[in-house]
Each structure stands twice: as C-alpha cells, then as structure tokens.
Amino acid sequence: MSTSPNGTGTEPLSATRPTEISRLDRVVIRFAGDSGDGMQLTGDRFTSEAAAFGNDLATLPNFPAEIRAPQGTIPGVSSFQVHFADYDILTPGDRPDVLVAMNPAALKANLADVPRGGTIIVNIDEFNKRNLSKVGYDSDPLEDDSLSAFEVHRVAMSTLTQGALAETGLGKKDAERCKNMFALGLLSWMYHRPTEGTERFLQEKFAKKPDIAEANLLAFRAGWYYGETTESFATTFEVAPAKLAPGTYRQITGNTALAYGIVAAGQRSGLPILLGTYPITPASDVLHELSKHKNFGITTFQAEDEIAGIGAALGASYGGALGITSTSGPGVALKSETIGLGVMTELPLVVIDVQRGGPSTGLPTKTEQADLLQAMFGRNGESPVPIVAPCTPADCFDIALEATRIALTYRTPVLLLSDGAVANGSEPWLIPDVEDLPDLRVTFASEPNATDGSGEFWPYVRDPETLAREWAVPGTPGLQHRIGGLEKQDGKGSISYDPDNHEAMVRIRQAKIDGIDVPDVTVDDPSGGKARVLALGWGSSFGPIGAACRRVRKNGLPIAQAHLRHLNPLPGNLGDLLRAYDTVVVPEMNMGQLAMLLRAKYLIDVQSYTKVAGLPFKAEELEGVFTDTITAARKEATL
Amino acid sequence: MTATDLGLPTLGGLDLVPTSDEPQKSKEYKSDQEVRWCPGCGDYIVLNTIQSFLPTLGLRRENIVFVSGIGCSSRFPYYMNTYGMHSIHGRAPAIATGLATTRPDLSVWVVTGDGDALSIGGNHLIHSLRRNVNLKILLFNNRIYGLTKGQYSPTSDQGMVTKSTPMGSVDTPFNPISLALGAEASFVGRALDSDKKGLTEVLGAAAAHRGSALVEIYQNCPIFNDGAFDVLKDKDEAERRLIPLKAGEPIRFGPDGDYGVTRSAWGGLEAGKVSEIGEDNLVVHDPTIEDTAYAFALSRLGGQDLQQTPTGIFRQVSRPTYDDQARAQVQQAAEAKTPDLHALLRGKDTWTVT
Numbered sequence: 005m006s007t008s009p010n011g012t013g014t015e016p017l018s019a020t021r022p023t024e025i026s027r028l029d030r031v032v033i034r035f036a037g038d039s040g041d042g043m044q045l046t047g048d049r050f051t052s053e054a055a056a057f058g059n060d061l062a063t064l065p066n067f068p069a070e071i072r073a074p075q076g077t078i079p080g081v082s083s084f085q086v087h088f089a090d091y092d093i094l095t096p097g098d099r100p101d102v103l104v105a106m107n108p109a110a111l112k113a114n115l116a117d118v119p120r121g122g123t124i125i126v127n128i129d130e131f132n133k134r135n136l137s138k139v140g141y142d143s144d145p146l147e148d149d150s151l152s153a154f155e156v157h158r159v160a161m162s163t164l165t166q167g168a169l170a171e172t173g174l175g176k177k178d179a180e181r182c183k184n185m186f187a188l189g190l191l192s193w194m195y196h197r198p199t200e201g202t203e204r205f206l207q208e209k210f211a212k213k214p215d216i217a218e219a220n221l222l223a224f225r226a227g228w229y230y231g232e233t234t235e236s237f238a239t240t241f242e243v244a245p246a247k248l249a250p251g252t253y254r255q256i257t258g259n260t261a262l263a264y265g266i267v268a269a270g271q272r273s274g275l276p277i278l279l280g281t282y283p284i285t286p287a288s289d290v291l292h293e294l295s296k297h298k299n300f301g302i303t304t305f306q307a308e309d310e311i312a313g314i315g316a317a318l319g320a321s322y323g324g325a326l327g328i329t330s331t332s333g334p335g336v337a338l339k340s341e342t343i344g345l346g347v348m349t350e351l352p353l354v355v356i357d358v359q360r361g362g363p364s365t366g367l368p369t370k371t372e373q374a375d376l377l378q379a380m381f382g383r384n385g386e387s388p389v390p391i392v393a394p395c396t397p398a399d400c401f402d403i404a405l406e407a408t409r410i411a412l413t414y415r416t417p418v419l420l421l422s423d424g425a426v427a428n429g430s431e432p433w434l435i436p437d438v439e440d441l442p443d444l445r446v447t448f449a450s451e452p453n454a455t456d457g458s459g460e461f462w463p464y465v466r467d468p469e470t471l472a473r474e475w476a477v478p479g480t481p482g483l484q485h486r487i488g489g490l491e492k493q494d495g496k497g498s499i500s501y502d503p504d505n506h507e508a509m510v511r512i513r514q515a516k517i518d519g520i521d522v523p524d525v526t527v528d529d530p531s532g533g534k535a536r537v538l539a540l541g542w543g544s545s546f547g548p549i550g551a552a553c554r555r556v557r558k559n560g561l562p563i564a565q566a567h568l569r570h571l572n573p574l575p576g577n578l579g580d581l582l583r584a585y586d587t588v589v590v591p592e593m594n595m596g597q598l599a600m601l602l603r604a605k606y607l608i609d610v611q612s613y614t615k616v617a618g619l620p621f622k623a624e625e626l627e628g629v630f631t632d633t634i635t636a637a638r639k640e641a642t643l
Numbered sequence: 644m645t646a647t648d649l650g651l652p653t654l655g656g657l658d659l660v661p662t663s664d665e666p667q668k669s670k671e672y673k674s675d676q677e678v679r680w681c682p683g684c685g686d687y688i689v690l691n692t693i694q695s696f697l698p699t700l701g702l703r704r705e706n707i708v709f710v711s712g713i714g715c716s717s718r719f720p721y722y723m724n725t726y727g728m729h730s731i732h733g734r735a736p737a738i739a740t741g742l743a744t745t746r747p748d749l750s751v752w753v754v755t756g757d758g759d760a761l762s763i764g765g766n767h768l769i770h771s772l773r774r775n776v777n778l779k780i781l782l783f784n785n786r787i788y789g790l791t792k793g794q795y796s797p798t799s800d801q802g803m804v805t806k807s808t809p810m811g812s813v814d815t816p817f818n819p820i821s822l823a824l825g826a827e828a829s830f831v832g833r834a835l836d837s838d839k840k841g842l843t844e845v846l847g848a849a850a851a852h853r854g855s856a857l858v859e860i861y862q863n864c865p866i867f868n869d870g871a872f873d874v875l876k877d878k879d880e881a882e883r884r885l886i887p888l889k890a891g892e893p894i895r896f897g898p899d900g901d902y903g904v905t906r907s908a909w910g911g912l913e914a915g916k917v918s919e920i921g922e923d924n925l926v927v928h929d930p931t932i933e934d935t936a937y938a939f940a941l942s943r944l945g946g947q948d949l950q951q952t953p954t955g956i957f958r959q960v961s962r963p964t965y966d967d968q969a970r971a972q973v974q975q976a977a978e979a980k981t982p983d984l985h986a987l988l989r990g991k992d993t994w995t996v997t
Contacts, residue, residue: 055992058996247996250997268984268988280741300977300987308766311767319737325745327741349728435989478708479706479746482705486723486726
C-alpha cells in the first residue's frame with residue numbers, strides 16, 4: 005500500500021481501545037442501502053473477511069431488478085445478508101442481529117425483520133426531510149421513540165467519509181460514494197475481522213484508478229478508526245472460527261461453483277465445451293465466469309436469442325463437444341423445442357435453469373422453485389429428460405459434474421435446476437482434489453455397428469445396459485448418417501412412421517431415462533429411527549429445512565430429513581422411504597410441484613407446504629410447520 | 644471497452660477441411676433413402692447439381708455436414724450420403740454455428756427455404772450472416788409454403804391467393820438478397836434451380852469463401868406455386884430479364900447484350916439500352932466492393948416481378964469470421980495461461996482447517 009500524508013499507512017489496523025468483548029456463536033448482519041450505495045460489494049467483502057477468519061457462513065443478496073430504481077425509494081433498496089458462525093450453519097439466517105441502514109428507505113424496508121433488542125446502525129446524514137417523506141415517514145424515526153426496542157447507533161457516515169477524504173482532492177460527490185467502505189470498516193472493527201484482504205482487494209479492483217483505490221481505503225480505515233476512537237460503541241464482538249471438516253476452503257457463490265463444475269466437466273471428459281447462451285438474470289454470471297476460462301478449451305457463444313443459444317450447444321454436441329446452455333425459466337420456455345430435438349436425436353446436452361420468480365418475466369432477481377414441472381413436462385410429446393438440482397451454493401459444482409455424467413453416459417439433454425438463492429448465495433467450499441473428481445471420458449463410435457451384418461453404421465443401435473445410442477461424430481469415415489427430429493426406426497435410424505416402431509421408441513426413450521443410475525437418497529435422523537415425520541425437500545431449501553429440523557430436535561421432537569438432488573428419475577429407494585413415515589412434509593417455493601409428482605408416482609398423500617414470496621424459507625417458519633406436523637401426527641397416532 | 648484487431652482471414656472456405664485423393668463420383672453422395680419430393684419439384688434438380696458438384700471439391704465425404712430446418716427443402720440431408728441433421732423449423736443456422744465453431748475441419752452446409760430462413764428463422768439467418776460464420780446457406784426460394792400445403796410465404800407476391808389468403812396476401816415480400824446484404828453478408832449469390840452451370844459456379848465460389856455465404860436458389864414448386872419462375876426459364880423471356888453478373892466485366896444483358904447497367908442519377912444503379920447509356924458508362928461488376936450499397940443496388944434492379952433478375956455473385960468480400968476468431972481466442976487464452984484446474988478451484992483466498 006502506498007503511504008500518504010493523510011492517514012493510510014502500511015501498518016495493519018490493530019485495535020487498542022479496551023472494549024467489552026462479547027463472544028457469540030453466530031451473527032447475522034444485513035447491509036441495506038440504495039441500489040447505488042454498493043451494498044452488494046460491502047456485503048461481499050464482509051463475507052470474504054469472515055471466510056478468511058475461518059467462520060462458517062451463508063449469504064443472501066437481495067436486490068431489485070432495476071439497475072438504478074429511483075433513489076431513496078423502497079423499491080430501490082438493495083441488501084446483502086451474511087450469517088457467520090463458529091459452527092456449521094445451513095442458512096443465511098432468518099433475522100438480522102445487526103441492520104446497517106444507509107438511508108430511511110433501507111430502514112423502513114428492513115426494520116420488520118430485526119428482532120427486538122437488535123442493533124441498528126444508521127447513516128443519519130440521509131435522514132433528512134426529503135428522504136423521510138419519500139418513504140412515507142411523517143416524523144424522523146431516529147427522533148421519535150419508534151426505535152426504542154432496538155440499540156440504535158447514529159453515525160454521520162456521509163459527513164465522516166467526506167471529512168476523511170477532504171485532502172484527496174476528490175469531489176464531494178465522489179467522496180460520499182465511498183461511505184459503504186466506511187460502513188464496512190466500522191463493522192470490521194466491531195467484529196474483529198481481518199482487514200488485509202479487503203485492503204488488497206480495493207487496491208486490485210481499482211489498480212487503474214489509484215486515486216479511487218486510495219479514497220476507498222481511506223474511507224474503510226476511517227470507519228475502522230471511528231469505531232476504535234469514538235466511545236459510542238462500548239462492546240465489540242467475536243465469533244470464533246468454525247470447526248469444519250479438515251481441508252482447504254474458499255468462499256464460493258453458486259453461480260461460480262456451477263461454472264467451475266462445467267470447467268471441471270470439460271477437463272474430466274476431455275471434451276471441448278461450447279456454452280451457447282443468452283444473457284438473463286440470474287444466470288448471466290455463469291456466462292461471465294466461463295468466458296474468463298477459455299484457456300480450458302471453453303468457447304462461450306452469446307447468441308442472438310435463447311433458441312440460438314441452445315441450438316449452437318446442440319450443434320456442438322453433435323460435433324463431439326460438450327454442449328451447454330444456461331438460462332432462467334423464461335429461457336427454458338424458449339428452448340423447449342430444441343430440448344425436444346435433443347431428446348429425439350439422443351445427444352448429450354446440459355441445460356442450466358437458474359430459476360427465478362415467475363410466471364412470465366416475474367421476479368427476475370428473486371428466487372423460486374417453480375420450474376420443476378416445466379423441466380419435467382414442458383415439451384410436446386412424450387419427452388422425458390433427467391433433472392438434477394443443487395442443494396447449496398457449493399453443491400452447484402458437484403451437480404454440474406453429475407449433470408454432465410448423465411448427459412454423456414445416456415446421450416440425453418439434462419435439466420439442471422439451480423435457483424436465485426443458491427446462485428447468488430455463498431458459503432465456504434471444501435476444495436476437492438482434482439484427482440477425486442469423476443472420470444467422465446467418453447468413447448466415440450469408430451466402427452460400423454449394423455446388427456444385420458451389412459457393415460453399415462446404424463445411429464440408433466443401443467448399449468443394452470444404458471440404452472444410450474452410439475455417438476458418431478462427423479469426420480469419422482464410414483459412419484456417415486443422418487439424424488433429426490422425425491421419428492426414427494429403432495436401430496437403423498431411418499425415418500419411420502410405423503405405428504409399432506413409434507410405440508417402441510417412445511417406450512425406449514422413457515426406459516432410458518427411468519433407468520438412469522442415481523444414488524439412493526439418504527436420511528438424516530439423529531434420533532435413531534424414532535422420527536415419524538419426514539421433511540423432504542429439493543434444491544435450495546436444503547438449508548432452511550435442515551436448520552428448522554435442528555431447531556425442532558433441540559426442542560426434543562424427533563424429525564427425519566431427506567433431500568433430493570435427483571428429481572428425474574427419483575432415487576430407487578424413495579418410495580419405500582416415504583412409506584416408512586407417518587407423515588411426509590414437503591416444503592417448496594412453488595405451489596407443490598414435487599408433492600404432485602410424489603403423489604402421482606407413489607400414491608402417498610404427502611403434506612405440501614408452499615411459499616412463493618421470492619425469498620427463501622425462514623428456518624423459524626419451517627420450525628413452526630414441522631412442530632405442528634409432528635404434534636398433529638402424534639395426536640392422530642393416539643386417537 | 645477495448646477492441647482487438649483480428650485481421651482479415653487468410654484462409655479459404657475449405658482450407659481446414661481434410662481432402663481425399665480418391666476420385667469421387669456423384670453416386671457416392673446419394674444416400675439409400677428414397678427421395679420423396681413431389682414429381683417435378685425443383686429440389687430434385689438442385690439435389691442432382693449438388694451431388695455432382697461436391698465430388699469436384701475433393702473433400703473427405705465424412706467431413707461434409709448438411710444441416711437443415713423444417714420444410715420441403717429441409718429433407719435434403721436425408722438424401723445426402725454425408726453427415727446430416729434435419730433439425731427444427733428455422734434453427735439450422737444456429738445449430739450449424741455451434742458445429743462450425745467447434746469443428747473447423749468440417750464443411751458445413753445449411754439447407755433452408757423461404758419460410759424456414761426468412762420467417763420463423765429470420766433472426767438466426769441475419770445473425771449468422773452478420774457474424775460471418777463459415778457456413779454455406781442454400782436458400783431454396785419457391786415463394787410458398789409447400790410442406791404445410793400452400794400458405795403464402797415471406798417471399799410470396801402481394802395479392803397472392805393461397806389457402807390462408809383467399810382474398811389475396813397483404814404482406815410485403817422480402818427481397819432475400821437485399822435482406823442478406825443488410826445483415827452484412829460477406830457472400831451473396833443467386834441462381835436458378837434449372838441452371839446447373841450457373842448454380843455450380845455460385846456453389847463453387849461459396850464453398851471457397853471463408854465466412855457465411857448465402858445462395859438464393861429460385862426453385863419451382865409444381866404443386867402450390869407452379870411456374871413462379873417460368874419467365875426466367877423461357878428462352879426469349881430469360882434473355883430479356885436475366886442479368887448475369889460476371890466479375891470484371893461490364894454488366895450487359897438482353898438479346899445481343901443490347902441492355903446494360905449504369906449509375907443512376909441518385910447514386911444507385913439502373914438498367915437501360917447500351918445505345919443510350921454509352922459503352923463507357925456501363926458498370927463493371929466488382930463483387931469485392933466493400934460498401935454494401937453497390938451490391939444492394941444490384942439486388943434492387945430485380946424486383947418481385949422478375950422483370951430484371953441479376954444472377955451470379957452479388958457480393959464476395961473478405962472479413963473476419965466468427966468461428967475463426969472464437970477459436971483464436973481459445974487458443975490465445977491457452978497459450979497465455981496453461982489450464983490448471985487445481986489452481987482455478989483454489990482461487991486466491993483460501994483458508995485451511997486442520
């Protein structure tokens with residue numbers, strides 16, 4: 005770091021003022037401000053500090069779809085919640101212990117989530133008449149007693165930041181923009197966070213604009229010094245590192261993990277990758293990330309539309325590459341016809357759907373799990389495809405490899421259902437050993453295979469075990485053949501309108517998907533089998549369901565938890581598992597789509613609990629649902 | 644934003660496709676599938692021409708791929724003993740783009756029709772031309788929907804009475820050549836299904852061109868739009884109407900070359916009697932002119948009514964291709980940074996739990 009006359013020095017920040025230190029096992033902090041206030045960056049940096057310190061963590065970014073909604077309004081509020089702890093946690097937390105509110109809108113939009121006794125740190129400089137009236141405050145909540153239930157810290161963040169940057173020559177407006185780093189500095193001091201990472205980050209991020217880097221560093225340090233020198237903060241807090249499984253960790257978001265999983269899939273299969281895609285929230289970061297890793301033999305094709313994106317991916321797969329397309333729900337709707345072509349031509353293809361709130365454009369930046377039935381059935385004709393879903397941000401890495409395994413082994417499009425919560429959320433990731441990753445190598449057809457001894461190549465001759473057809477890529481001499489969307493004669497692959505053949509082919513395609521080898525689902529029941537209620541989920545609700553189960557068990561009630569990563573086909577042991585419990589409760593962020601599939605397939609009347617608010621379940625909410633379910637089940641049993 | 648100058652392509656259209664020393668016959672390009680177009684369909688002649696033309700390229704047959712969409716013409720790949728995919732309506736250019744980008748060793752041909760390419764697939768057509776992917780797009784234009792049995796297409800005459808337009812079509816037709824040029828196509832040509840020699844010449848130049856090549860083929864549908872191009876096939880009429888484009892030669896047509904093309908007062912092109920224009924004022928055809936305005940003006944000489952119909956190569960310019968550049972980036976990236984999965988997964992900020 006450069007030394008400057010006005011405060012930033014090379015020495016690391018170290019606290020000397022004696023404060024009362026309170027040791028906590030977990031803390032939830034929510035940074036909230038205007039969309040232009042840099043709350044996502046602030047939260048992300050604080051998360052990195054927690055990760056570097058060795059806490060377990062989980063995050064929940066929450067931001068509007070508009071790039072810059074009207075300033076100071078409720079729709080323009082952007083927030084980032086980080087939960088960090090000294091033990092393994094499962095969710096970003098239900099309610100913030102600390103709310104950092106950069107303006108009245110941020111306070112108003114988030115106050116209801118703060119528990120009584122919680123800490124609120126406000127930037128008082130934004131609490132002027134104009135901003136208050138913009139969000140409908142008749143009187144200043146900092147002046148009346150409406151916040152008396154909370155511990156409120158009034159900090160003039162804008163003024164203090166401008167003051168700290170007075171000598172940099174930076175304009176007042178530019179200086180004020182650094183106030184998020186002031187807030188970060190203050191919180192970093194309060195929670196004894198390591199600061200080197202943030203300082204290094206700022207220098208790297210603004211390497212080409214040294215004056216901006218300097219300003220941000222000054223603001224960050226000013227916030228830290230503010231905590232250290234003013235006595236309004238009597239207590240600081242410590243959250244010890246978590247006792248996670250041994251190994252090397254990094255912090256990772258779901259979308260990054262998904263992109264890395266694709267890179268790994270390319271390396272482990274030895275195939276070049278073509279990602280054909282079209283920008284769409286919240287999936288675009290997969291494209292952004294993969295476009296940085298072309299050195300791994302990855303081509304990223306930003307197509308003219310969703311249809312061209314998947315078309316190019318399928319074309320690449322036809323040529324022997326690994327074709328991948330990434331999108332969200334509206335994009336899947338557009339890609340449906342090409343997924344059908346992939347089903348018919350039996351080519352490998354990975355279709356990533358980072359689900360968001362729907363229908364139509366819906367809630368682009370919010371989360372939902374309502375594309376399950378679209379993935380399952382959203383095509384013309386009998387068009388089965390395998391479906392997998394990651395349960396945590398880090399699991400996105402493994403699920404990308406699993407989707408590729410299925411696509412390559414069974415020559416089929418695979419639907420990978422991520423969602424906004426896992427995609428943008430982050431957590432520590434135990435970095436795997438490359439050698440331990442699955443071997444995904446494939447063999448292309450090289451010889452004629454006609455079963456009639458004619459010496460021809462027949463594209464629809466199948467592996468008796470997997471029912472996959474051979475993958476004969478253009479350029480292979482003697483194997484010239486034609487495929488397409490018209491029904492094919494089994495084996496030979498010529499166009500066939502024969503009724504019996506169609507019947508057979510429909511059933512073969514279904515049998516191929518039904519026969520996919522998926523691992524059994526495992527059950528978590530620490531009571532050793534006493535639980536009579538099973539909580540079953542899929543996708544990103546793993547965290548809240550797991551956290552809720554822990555709470556229920558802490559209260560002395562047994563409950564079993566199982567989570568599905570394979571939605572089609574379902575694990576072979578699932579039916580028996582469901583039948584082993586008195587009640588199966590299925591929480592979903594949709595109107596009960598998995599519940600519908602389970603009822604149809606197993607004739608078991610699972611209890612569906614649904615929510616479609618665009619936000620993940622809260623653990624306390626599911627705790628209530630599970631407790632009620634157990635109580636009801638017990639009553640029933642005693643009747 | 645920074646821009647990188649990637650330079651002009653130095654390769655020809657087929658330079659990365661492996662060749663065969665074995666002499667080839669057109670018969671080898673016929674698949675075992677029975678051809679099922681209607682008797683008298685123009686598609687037969689085009690199929691025969693292409694099956695005769697491909698052996699002259701001397702490519703390994705397994706390195707040729709035909710990708711089609713949906714429609715009568717899109718059955719084409721089934722009849723070719725090469726690799727082929729009969730895909731979905733309008734999407735062949737997108738599928739071919741993914742294939743061509745990942746497989747520079749293939750000669751990739753798209754077969755499409757006026758409905759497939761200009762209606763449902765219009766978006767993919769213009770964008771593949773704009774990107775200049777190394778694809779050869781053969782647009783069979785019969786000015787009608789055939790496979791769905793006779794609805795008007797985006798190239799049908801205004802006022803045309805069809806099954807879906809009993810009172811006459813009120814749609815304005817596309818000029819496919821103008822459209823392609825507007826989409827920055829680097830190669831645009833036109834030929835008649837019945838003109839084996841002319842079509843073969845355009846196909847040869849298209850194959851040799853590095854980048855997207857659009858070839859419009861006027862093709863007769865004997866069932867739903869019979870005779871749409873008859874005026875160009877009648878010897879006397881054709882002589883008056885067809886304007887053969889020959890690079891480096893003054894543009895002349897008509898009996899004894901009495902007519903020619905000159906610059907119009909407003910800066911476009913117009914046809915007239917050579918005796919009135921004067922030999923010195925005839926435009927010498929140059930398909931390599933960068934400015935699309937010239938080729939566009941040529942495309943506007945001929946209207947929907949076929950009164951004047953230029954054939955041959957309108958435009959043939961060299962510009963970087965999408966697929967070459969995309970591959971170059973992958974290669975540059977790999978040269979600049981050895982792929983190391985372990986290092987990627989670790990990233991910069993890690994911590995260790997013991």
